[in-house]
Amino acid sequence: MKLARRAKPARRTVRQGRLALHQEPSRQPALPGPVYAQRADAMLAADDIAARRDLPPDWVRQAIGDARYLPQVARYIQPPPPGTPKNWQLYRSRFIDPVRIRAGVQFWQDNRQTLARAQAQTGVPAEIIVGIIGVETIYGQQMGSFRVIDALTTLAFDFPVSHPRAQARSAFFLAELEQFLSLTHRTGVDPLTPLGSFAGAMGMPQFMPSSWVKYAIDFDGDDRVDLFNSPADVIGSVANYFHAFNWQPGMATHYPVRFDNATLNLPALMAPDILPTFSAEQFVAQGAVLEGAALQHPGKLALVELQNGDAPPSYVAGTDNFYAITRYNWSSYYAMAVIELGQEVMQEMARERSQ
Numbered sequence: 600m601k602l603a604r605r606a607k608p609a610r611r612t613v614r615q616g617r618l619a620l621h622q623e624p625s626r627q628p629a630l631p632g633p634v635y636a637q638r639a640d641a642m643l644a645a646d647d648i649a650a651r652r653d654l655p656p657d658w659v660r661q662a663i664g665d666a667r668y669l670p671q672v673a674r675y676i677q678p679p680p681p682g683t684p685k686n687w688q689l690y691r692s693r694f695i696d697p698v699r700i701r702a703g704v705q706f707w708q709d710n711r712q713t714l715a716r717a718q719a720q721t722g723v724p725a726e727i728i729v730g731i732i733g734v735e736t737i738y739g740q741q742m743g744s745f746r747v748i749d750a751l752t753t754l755a756f757d758f759p760v761s762h763p764r765a766q767a768r769s770a771f772f773l774a775e776l777e778q779f780l781s782l783t784h785r786t787g788v789d790p791l792t793p794l795g796s797f798a799g800a801m802g803m804p805q806f807m808p809s810s811w812v813k814y815a816i817d818f819d820g821d822d823r824v825d826l827f828n829s830p831a832d833v834i835g836s837v838a839n840y841f842h843a844f845n846w847q848p849g850m851a852t853h854y855p856v857r858f859d860n861a862t863l864n865l866p867a868l869m870a871p872d873i874l875p876t877f878s879a880e881q882f883v884a885q886g887a888v889l890e891g892a893a894l895q896h897p898g899k900l901a902l903v904e905l906q907n908g909d910a911p912p913s914y915v916a917g918t919d920n921f922y923a924i925t926r927y928n929w930s931s932y933y934a935m936a937v938i939e940l941g942q943e944v945m946q947e948m949a950r951e952r953s954q
Contacts, residue, residue: 636664641756644773652781662780662790666752669745673759675797676768687905687913687932694936695943699733703944704951706738706830713818713831717838722848728837730941731927735805742803742827743796751776751799751808775799778808802826803833804840814840844926845919852924852938853903853915854893862886868902873931875899875919882916889916903931 635641645663649656707714707729714725736742754772758765779799783790795801799808803826806815815824818835825832858865863886868877879896883889887902893916903917915921917931924934 632668632670634664635666635668635752635756636660638756641666641752644755648777648780652777652784654781654784658784659780662748662783663752663776665791666746666748668757669749669753669797672745672750672753672797673757676754677759677762684908685906685932686908687935688907688910690932691936691939694734695940699737699940700943700947702738702740703729703733703940704947706732707944707948710830710834713834717818717834721838721842721846723838723841723846724941726941726945727841727852727924727937728834728941729944730937730939731837731924732803732833733940733944734933734937736803739803739827739830739833742805743794743800745795745797745799746791747779747793747795747799747801747808748776748790750795750797751779754798772799775808778812782808782812803830804837806836810840814843840927841923844923846923847898847919850898850918850920851892851896852921852934853917854889854891854896854900856893856902856914856916857888858914859886859888869904871901873901873903873917873922873925875901875917875922877901887916903935905932905935 641663642660645659646656648654649659707725714728717723717728718725732738751772755769755776756773758769758772762768776799780790782788783793793801796805800806801808801811806826811824811826815826815832815836816839817824817832819829819831821829824836826836862884865886868882868885868887871877875898877885877900879889879894879900882900882902883894889896893900896916896918898919901917901922903915903921905913905915907913915935917934921931921934921938924937925931927937928934
């Protein structure tokens, strides 16, 4: 199956191509709920999408009407109960494990030249690309079993009202549903076919439909983009994503940090959250202790706190590149897991070479 135009590549040497949605059959979600053809609000939205995207109204109505409500999706999207402690060490153990490290080594070895080419063209390190794909899907082993149409439609029209940002999130998923329908129609893909995560993310890198349109590129030169089956397209697209979010080649993602308790102004350091705001000099003036290369860091820094349940939190000084990783998933825990998985894979490869 093929999808239509894609976003411009990060470099002109990357060939333009058609997007493709194709994947091996996977387990379908169990016991889906009622079809949305019975919902007046869904049918009104279908007509609006058809009008704004110049799509056949009957086709859009049929696609949304055939979608089914998935109660488990509505449950999974809920945030943890208030007061649930965050725990970096527990979070880390979910992603930095022997299975992912071994799979990452194999993926890197199988795609060494492509990773090197992506790094050369965009400046995004191979270990960051490898970390992303490993955290997201274990290099394609777990790409999701939900029909994308069901997940997006459920979250567009039945987003849990108890969620603190229910209205905004519902609007987000309605926009993603529109992107998905436009994408599949342009290329003749059956919108009931693609499978993905409970949030509608697709392929090895788990791109949402809007990200597929904006950032996915043909990196293997076959004139189409396939994020389900082409490791080269996945590698190039992840690199292109970070290039678009201003990845700074050669810049560290973070530095170790400790504190001078006599001068520490923790509230001031924490106020900007993870947005890099302080120069190294300003950072130190607020009681942070940096060493080595961190003291000469040319950009801005942010104090990143990683809570450890009942244990004391961990801290790092995050750079603009750390922040760029959080644009893929808005979580400092996620960003650190990506970084450390990539580092573990790289270190394991070095150990194997030295034996």
